[in-house]
Amino acid sequence: MKPLRIGLAGLGTVGVGVIKLLRAHAEELSARGGRPVEVVAVSARSRDRDRGISLDGLRWHDDPVSLAQDTEIDVAVELIGGSEGPARLMVEAALGRGIPVVTANKALVALHGSALARLAADNNTTLLFEAAVAGGIPAIKLVREGLAAERLDRVGGILNGTCNYILTEMRTSGRDFSDVLAEAQEKGYAEAEPSTDVDGWDAAHKLAILAGIAFNPIRFESLPVEGIRNVTAADLRFATELGYRIKLLGLARQHEGKALEAWVRPCMVPVVAPIAGVEGVFNAVTTSGPFSGPITISGRGAGEGPTASAVVADLIDLARGASLPVWGVGAVSDAVECGSLADVESAFYIRLDVADRSGTMADLTSVLRDHDVSVHFVSQHEAASGRAYVALVTHGVAESAVREAAKGLAALPAVNGEPLVLKIEDSLR
């Protein structure tokens, strides 16, 4: 049978991994897809670099847009990365001429998914991006197809392996953020410029995509994002004491008749929650709905092998002739704003660095009382001489109230630096 001809742009580790996988499993893939899947053309910055694989017999395009316009390809695979520039131009060129695109580019889909979905629909083709969320874990397929019958009320999870690795190491070794980050950078688990990971942006891109599939595409700039830089070893000790793990979570919730609640932030998760046991570089995606109940899937969220596996799974779907709408619904939807978190009620953890002297606790509780924030647990650990860490756990309270209270606490003379406020996510039990 006629092969599915692939044009692949971007020959970094994932691009090379895709070619290796297609060659290693050629026979099975042909059986599963109903026809061979073959890379016939490629594009990358340097033609001469040794990538450990042979590119003999493949057409070379210096420009990825010219690859997308190659009339002898059936599918364009975009593994360049970046939400703008060549990646975006190439995807637009391919969709614009009715060629389906498979991409691992989370930033591109998170920022421009809504417009690209429209372009795909207008040209009667599709855009697939299983590899953009949680690497080898088929999270997109889980939500878009496996739970196609469901009206989900929640989707999200642990979406960044670097942050999860750092938080796991901080907990098990008792070391602080900067120390563990430096080690992760040495080991290659974190980038030299770590902001995309540790400030939550990578997780935010993935959450935006999951929310787009489960609910509605969102305006990325309206998504509240907080990273893990302010989490300390003391917080991880308090968490253990309280029966929680600290995880960088991205979650989106649809409450009946309300704006979508969505955010990325470090949270306290009960130790007994399935997601709490997902440690190190692993990712996890969790969903919940009235019929299906809670579902959690975990696995390797990044790397050559898992990401290549996800890209090729999308190619098999195309080889099988699957007709898959970009966001899981036939209709194209405009992106929506995320709702304000001010009124969202939750229990919170507040950690303070205070002068360890009499009267401090009374001052703290008085500020909280003034903001109508009721506390049901207080714990204190000694820090450096004359100072202490205090952890407070609130009853359910609106986020705006706890933020105001935290400002009031920060203004107390006994309090050093900024209080850390973490949401307590008891719903994931």
Added chain:
Amino acid sequence: MKPLRIGLAGLGTVGVGVIKLLRAHAEELSARGGRPVEVVAVSARSRDRDRGISLDGLRWHDDPVSLAQDTEIDVAVELIGGSEGPARLMVEAALGRGIPVVTANKALVALHGSALARLAADNNTTLLFEAAVAGGIPAIKLVREGLAAERLDRVGGILNGTCNYILTEMRTSGRDFSDVLAEAQEKGYAEAEPSTDVDGWDAAHKLAILAGIAFNPIRFESLPVEGIRNVTAADLRFATELGYRIKLLGLARQHEGKALEAWVRPCMVPVVAPIAGVEGVFNAVTTSGPFSGPITISGRGAGEGPTASAVVADLIDLARGASLPVWGVGAVSDAVECGSLADVESAFYIRLDVADRSGTMADLTSVLRDHDVSVHFVSQHEAASGRAYVALVTHGVAESAVREAAKGLAALPAVNGEPLVLKIEDSLR
């Protein structure tokens, strides 16, 4: 657009759940499937029973085979159950006339899947059974499509919620099997006739289906199956002491160039394994492959809502026009025999009920030495007066050797009853 017309046989809780779900989410389902999905005809044993839903306007067939022959349906849904009789006849009738079938019937697919796949292929149609494995968890879709790029080396998991509930309760309450089973029966978590669940048959059906998708359909009668009746509260205490949980696992492994290793049996699983934290009635499916790494998905494995969600997800795939081969590969394969476990090496746990007198331990270790079974851990707990439970953990050894050694141990005068031998599954870490 023309609706997808469903003929549904079997109006038990799942059948009623499917109709409820289709009505509750009609609008989303129509958008996601590209056309409305409507039940137009039904069949069940009693026409008059009150099922809490209206059947007005639906054609009634007394005989499910007549439903399958209804020329005004596009898909037949089989929710009757049982591997023979009306369920099988109905599925064969529908596939025989080229109508796709969606079923939740694990016994039917496990025992006759290979023949039914051939019948479907011969008639250019398909058989979908997402609901047959792990209820609302899209395990079939995960393996068949999400990991379509992968050459898996392992698939399986915790496939029976009743057993997992009983083992969880035994561990947390310290009570014995019969006591917890009786309570589970009272609560409706276990059937009055519990053999299908507690003797491992239900898990075996599901494992056979997973193995069929990941590797090759298997001859069901060649699958080694052991249930949980012989696991005692003492075993769960020893497991905790050793850093393990006891889980009824079904696993299939494909070793290069060897017969498929597949079995259902209670195992020791390290507490740190993702699957160890899957407790109560929850199910979990785990896979592993060279590119994708280990993946674990958990959720509710049974019940009206989750099962209905899986059935309707299959219907949405059909509405979208997906062309899905029954076993994930285009070719139809004959069922294969599972390999013998005699030579499979593993660490094992052996638990004995012994007379608590001097010399017993020497007798035990001497029997083990005679069978070349090397032990690296021994623990003893007092049982009733004058008796004790002894737990032995072996180094890696062939299963045949440990079975022979267990026979030798059982023959010792100091040993009461049968030793319990559990495989230690350290690979799931």
